[in-house]
Amino acid sequence: MKMSVLFSQTLREAPTDAEMPSHKLLVRAGFIRQLAAGIYTAMPLAKRSLTKIEDIMRAEINAIGGQEMSMPVVHPAEVWQETERWYQIGSEMGRFKDKNQRDMVLAMTHEEVVADLTRKEIHSYRQLPVLIYHIQTKWRDDPRPRAGLIRVREFTMKDSYSLDADWEGLDKQYRAHYQAYFDIFHRCGISAIAVKSDVGMMGGKLAHEYMYLTPYGEDTLMLCDACGYSANRQVATFKKAALPEEEPLPTEKVLTPDCKTIAELAAFLNIPAAKTAKAVFMIADIPEGESSVQKFVFAIVRGDMDLNETKLVNALKASELRPATEEEIVAIGAVPGYASPIGLPEKNTYLPVITIVDELIAQSQNLVAGANDAGYHMLNTNLERDYRADLVTDLTSAREGDGCPECGAPFREVRGVEVGNIFKLGTRYSDSLGCTFQNKDGKEKPVIMGSYGIGSGRLLASVAEEHNDEYGLIWPITVAPYQVHLVMLPSKKDDLAMEAAAQLYEDLLAAGVEVLFDDRDDSPGVKFNDADLIGMPIRITVGARGLKEGMVEIKRRNEKEKRMIPLGDALKTVQAEIDALFAEIQATIVKVPYEE
């Protein structure tokens, strides 16, 4: 490609609304342009990289038996109603009506379509196992798109779906993806770690997320350096330090003016925050069939702990969860700032109340809790004796330094970007859409499903995030839009540089090398800066100065050293460099032990 005709322009300055390095550089280098919040155009350079990333994904999924297909972006609402996700998912789902007023859905993912196909196509165990996949547009109307291509509303995803006759089959396909995903990330030039994750809106039994570690990531991960345990904070469990057991003491109501927070309360009473019980009030929508009921949730955690809303949602099986307002707290008969389940009216006219208590509270005695009386707290409260819980479970968030659930060593907290995920769906979708097959004994059995996704744009942004410096992007050879940036330095005196460069360009193309040829009539500074910004892995410079000696310059983007080589050797030197760069990537592809 000649730069004189490339549909793209570099910018000296990044737009102010870009913050992450990858976002700024992809915009400055002319890879992406924004159309609206979370909606981007991939310009020709980005498109070439995306195609390479997608080809890598194709190769790896084909290698584990995947069959590529293409499923629609627009779905009738019916299939989403059958799985009830039509009701469970809120504003994030794109819905519209067609001209006949039929409800339609913009695909957020394709489990419904796969399940619909499965129930129509799969009848016998002889047709299983199957692995199908496609690379397709998704729409998720994220409440908060941000960070360039990292978190967008419209995106392209490689999603594969495994169909199996039994759980062993699912496990096999799941493990195949587990390794294939590492191979994909490594081939793209980034490392990622797999962590246990929440199943979220996908449902199912077990899930891993692949995290590219960067401080700009928006997920928080808990890692154990001692035993290798790793999990998203949303689901990370940990060893909770129980306080020494005490004999229950009688409750006592005490005056605690201006103690609306745990910190104020602990300071006023001169006790550690761990000796208090913190009540958090939420309003939950809990689906029941095609409708849902709202409940007022009293969540109780120890004063020194943080409520983990993902754990709470999962414990409640809620579709929506939001903080209760002060008015709502008053409406159920509680006193904001001094509320607790103790002394709460049996009945209220607002909403049914559900009390859910962290397991550590059940092991703690004589905690200070609100008295449901403005300005008063209750000393020595004890679960069971003083109030009852509808549910006792793990409700708190792990933090840096908390004990690993496997070995007790302290957690390290890191940030990451989720670049892929794999789910053991089981029969979540088969059951609701009726995907069954006949086994050898002629018995009807549900198809066992798995689903596996990687966003290609997010992966591109992560590669850009990993590989850049103060001058611009530094693409790994495997995803670079072009392998070589051929810089021609023009001269007014003669056309020698242009002629030599044009000939080399033709020779490189003929040899199958991917070349971006800067044939523009610009000054060297402009050209070198653009080359650094766009970031092709190999740069060749053809200028009058070197040509006098019959030489051209070759330089790797990720190294400082430049080499002068004879013009006649340029082609084979470039080919050797390309091979070396591929070999470097190849060396990073390693077997990763499976950890459940």
Add this chain to the structure above:
RNA sequence: CGGGGUGUGGCGCAGUUGGUAGCGCGCUGCGUUUGGGACGCAGAGGUCCGCGGUUCGAGUCCGCGCACCCCGACCA
């Protein structure tokens, strides 16, 4: 959905007490340059986010919207 911020030429920005819009980069033409964002001359390009209001007069003041960004909630 809460909190904060920003909307002026393609990009980055300035615009005073309210007086009819400028700068740098980029773009076009001509000329001089050519190994790390060169220089001269001449140009093009703006419904100042939108609507309403105050005023003789609004980029500027007031009101209501909209868009985008950041933090949180949420989410892949």
